Each structure stands twice: as structure tokens, then as C-alpha cells.
Amino acid sequence: MQRYFVNAPASEGRFYISGDDRHHIVRVMRGKIxxxxxCSDSDGKSAICTIAEITDDLVIATVVQWEEGSSELPVRVAIASGLPKGDKLETIIQKGTELGAYQFIPFTAARSIVKWDDNKASKKVERWQKIAKEAAEQSHRRLLPKVAAPVTFKELLALSRDYDFKLIAYEEDAKAGESSMLSKTFASVEKNQSMLIVFGPEGGLADQEIAQLKEAGFISCGFGPRILRTETAPLYALAAVSYHFELMR
Known part of the structure; x- marks a missing residue:
């Protein structure tokens, strides 16, 4: 059964679907009354609905039964990625959404090769959000992850104050054989708390960035003995969160 994210909550037991989703239902899926x-609303509530009416602008769906339970991770995980080359960020957003990420925060790192073009910002972020939406629908998420416009490193430090736990994926820790900080941190996290994990671009984070992150309360950790690519490390982290907080409990 196809899932759609609707911006507004149900009104009097009905969802009103417009725009691209209306087109998808009517033209692509050939939906009929x-x-x-x-339908999933912005509060994470989902319901099985029946198409009650199709107009030139809307598909109106009537709630049949609200779904119970949740497909969301019990911990809200934000992925902060130093802007990588090519379409790697799109891969992180797509696969990270499937694995349960709550938010994506791209940032300009000292070693980011990509230069962010503010003139193309809105279209780029719109594309990223669309990728997240499609992945969330495919994986039957209840919440649609938010993809932020790229921030500066200084802005990232300021944003980090809003999170309960803050981690850095640091390849030098992995090289040195560090293997305990990730699991120790997980052991301290409780349900519904938030976690921000920072990943560097292809060249990694600069020493000065690591120092500033630690000063801001981040804990650096290794992700096993292998050095992971910038697009692989966030997926490793999300899989580890799922294993610890969903499969181990």
C-alpha cells in the first residue's frame, strides 16, 4: 500500500492531498475512488485511508483506521555531513532515511572540495528533501526527515547545543584501535533523546575542527578497525543505533 506524507493533520477524519502526490496517485498509480x-501527517501519525474524492486539485482520503506502533528509531539521530563531492550526499540522505535518520545537516568543512553556491541553494535543498521523502515513503517511515540547507562550521557548533549527545566519527581513533566510546555513549542514551553525529568530507575533519568540536562537548569515537568512506560512515552509525536500540531491546 502506497504511503504519502501530508503537511497538514487530518481534518474531520480526512486528508487533503495536493501537488506532486496528487499527480502520483492519479496519473502514476491510477488511483480510483x-x-x-x-497517509502520514507531520506529527508522525499514520492512517490507512480510502480515496473518497478526486478533484482537479486534490485527492481527498478518508481515515479508515489509525496505525499503531512506530517504525521510527527510539532515538532521534541527526547526521551532520561535511559537504562531499558528486552525489554522495544524495546517497547519505536516501539510505540514511531508510535507516531511520531524523535530520540531515550538511556543513562546509575545511577540507570540503565542493563550494556551496547560494544561487542554486533552494533547488538543491528541494531535491535533497524530495529524495528523503521518496525514501521515507518507500521504507514506511512515520516521520519525514528534514534536510537542512548547508551551514557553516560555526553554525554547526551553535546548532549542536540543542542535542543531548554529540559524537564525532574520527578516523584517527579508528586507526588507533579505539572501540569503546560508541557503545559507552549508547549505553547512556535513553528513549526519545537526541544525538548529533558529525562526519567529515573525503579528506576528513581538520585537527582544528576536531579540537573545536571537543571543546563544544563532542565525543570522538572510532567505527571499527576499517576506515570508512564519507558516504558509508553515516550508514554504519545508523545501523549501529538500530541494532543497539531496536534489536537488542
Whole structure:
């Protein structure tokens, strides 16, 4: 059953679907009155619905049954990625959404090769958000992850104050054989708390950035003995969160 994210909550037991999603239901899925879909609102509530009406602008779906349970990670994990080359960030957003990330925060790191173009910002962020939306629908997420516009390193430090736990994926720790800080941190995290994990671009984080992050309360940790690519490390971290907080409990 196809899932759709609707910006507004249900009104009097009905969802009102417009724009690209209306087009997808009517033109791509060939939806008809009486067909069933799943609608998720911005509060993370989902319901099995029946298409009640199709107009030139809207698909109106009536709630049949609200879904119970949740497909969301019990910990809100934000992924902060130093801007990488090519389409690597798109891979992080797509696969990271499937693995349960709560938010994506790209940032300009000292070793980022990509130069952010503010003139193309809105279209780029719109594309990233669309990738997250499609991945969230495919993986039956209840919440749609937010993809932020790229921030500066200084702005990232300021944003970090809002999180309960803060980690740095640091390849030098991995090289040195550090293997305990990730699991020790997980052991301290409780349900519904938030976690921000910072990953460097292809060249890694600069020493000065590591020092500033630690000064801001971040804990550096290794992700096993192998050095992971910038697009692989966030997926490793999310898989580890899922294993610890979902499969081990």
C-alpha cells in the first residue's frame, strides 16, 4: 500500500492531498475512488485511508483506521555531513532515511572540495528533501526527515547545543584501535533523546575542527578497525543505533 506524507493533520477524519502526490496517485498509480492508501501527517501519525474524492486539485482520503506502533528509531539521530563531492550526499540522505535518520545537516568543512553556491541553494535543498521523502515513503517511515540547507562550521557548533549527545566519527581513533566510546555513549542514551553525529568530507575533519568540536562537548569515537568512506560512515552509525536500540531491546 502506497504511503504519502501530508503537511497538514487530518481534518474531520480526512486528508487533503495536493501537488506532486496528487499527480502520483492519479496519473502514476491510477488511483480510483475506493482505493486504499496510507497517509502520514507531520506529527508522525499514520492512517490507512480510502480515496473518497478526486478533484482537479486534490485527492481527498478518508481515515479508515489509525496505525499503531512506530517504525521510527527510539532515538532521534541527526547526521551532520561535511559537504562531499558528486552525489554522495544524495546517497547519505536516501539510505540514511531508510535507516531511520531524523535530520540531515550538511556543513562546509575545511577540507570540503565542493563550494556551496547560494544561487542554486533552494533547488538543491528541494531535491535533497524530495529524495528523503521518496525514501521515507518507500521504507514506511512515520516521520519525514528534514534536510537542512548547508551551514557553516560555526553554525554547526551553535546548532549542536540543542542535542543531548554529540559524537564525532574520527578516523584517527579508528586507526588507533579505539572501540569503546560508541557503545559507552549508547549505553547512556535513553528513549526519545537526541544525538548529533558529525562526519567529515573525503579528506576528513581538520585537527582544528576536531579540537573545536571537543571543546563544544563532542565525543570522538572510532567505527571499527576499517576506515570508512564519507558516504558509508553515516550508514554504519545508523545501523549501529538500530541494532543497539531496536534489536537488542
Amino acid at each position: 475506493g482505493d486504499q492508501i496510507i
